[in-house]
Amino acid sequence: MCTLEKRGNLFFLTLTGDDDHRLSPAVIDSLISSLSQVASQATRGSALITTAQGNRFFSNGFDLAWAQSAGSKSVAADRLNQMVVSFKPVVGALLSLPMPTIAALPGHAAAGGFLFALCHDYILMRSDRGVLYMSEVDLGLPFPDYFTVAMRSKIGSVSARRDVMLRGMKIKGEEAVRMGIVDSAHDSAESTVEAAVRLGEKLASRKWDGEVYAEIRKGLYPELCGVLGLAAKVITPNL
């Protein structure tokens, strides 16, 4: 599941459980309603920090075990498709969130979990443990269209995209910084979260208009907005 807390200006969205924080249908629903709550409580100077419990996993993506526990291959494919489709609004909500977003990774982020992290404005991870890994090529799973668009939009380097998507590279923190995928890498789960909180407070102190912030963000990722069906909002400048 996930929990939502507010401390001062900062919203903390935490994937809970002593496991690899799979994005099951229940967790996805929980994320959608939490992000909706965050958006409705947003004020100037709000910021979101998304993290996960424990020190081994951010998230390993969709709940493939639940999909595979289906009676037949076709029901398994349906279950996977259900999670893929139902996760699109999570990406849309993050893309539209009227405040800066920071992902603080306490450990591995793989497949849908890596994508979930990528949907944030800033990503901080550990340098001592944990990897980013798009496992789909190794699992023989094609990417959903919005995954591919998100990765092309958020990973700037052509060779990094090839290494992530076509080579199934397992990327540690410092390499992820060098490849331009994450912003910084820190030597423990605690220092990663602390750095995220410091960054969150710095961004919060800019007291940005959240609606304008969200529109500027969407303008950075027009192809992703398109594939998610997000309309641009017209904002009259307040001069």
Next chain:
Amino acid sequence: MCTLEKRGNLFFLTLTGDDDHRLSPAVIDSLISSLSQVASQATRGSVLITTAQGNRFFSNGFDLAWAQSAGSKSVAADRLHQMVVSFKPVVGALLSLPMPTIAALPGHAAAGGFLFALCHDYILMRSDRGVLYMSEVDLGLPFPDYFTVAMRSKIGSVSARRDVMLGGMKIRGEEAVRMGIVDSAHDSVESTVETAVRLGEKLASRKWDGEVYAKIRKGLYPELCGVLGLAAKVITPKL
């Protein structure tokens, strides 16, 4: 011409001849049928390595001498156009090939030869001799549309694209690595090919599903797929 060999998991496609391996109509036909053969013999763990005979040239591109030996300027233009159009399926075949592709350059790659190299997933070249060179601006030849799209898709840096296409820069191995155009540079032909073989074996050992691999690759280059008229294939995930 070109030869096709298989050694273990690795397919070796070699441009032959003691010359600069021009992409004449006959060579282009030979490439198309060889790539078709490779695709039909593909299994999990297959890899393609494309290289050329000798130690001076990978390829200097289309056979302009054949075009210019035509009776008139308009026939010359038609001949060039014929080669440009007939080369598109080579690019399409490489983009759709159900296995990782590696270009190992024993020497210069210019114009269409540089483009041919760029169509591979990984490029290795020499650091001691040989350059990458898009000669079109110097020759006063505009780029075919799919050339431009391929270069924009495969060369990530804006300034590198400008240097390649607008600056007619002759780029040696180590500079090409720095510019993000090739993956690595090696101090002789032999070490370039040996490294390509080692990389090929490493990629082969992942035993990727070739159809899924090709689909992920095409998702990385949607604009190039579009200009080549390659349709996306729908693959049902096997769980």
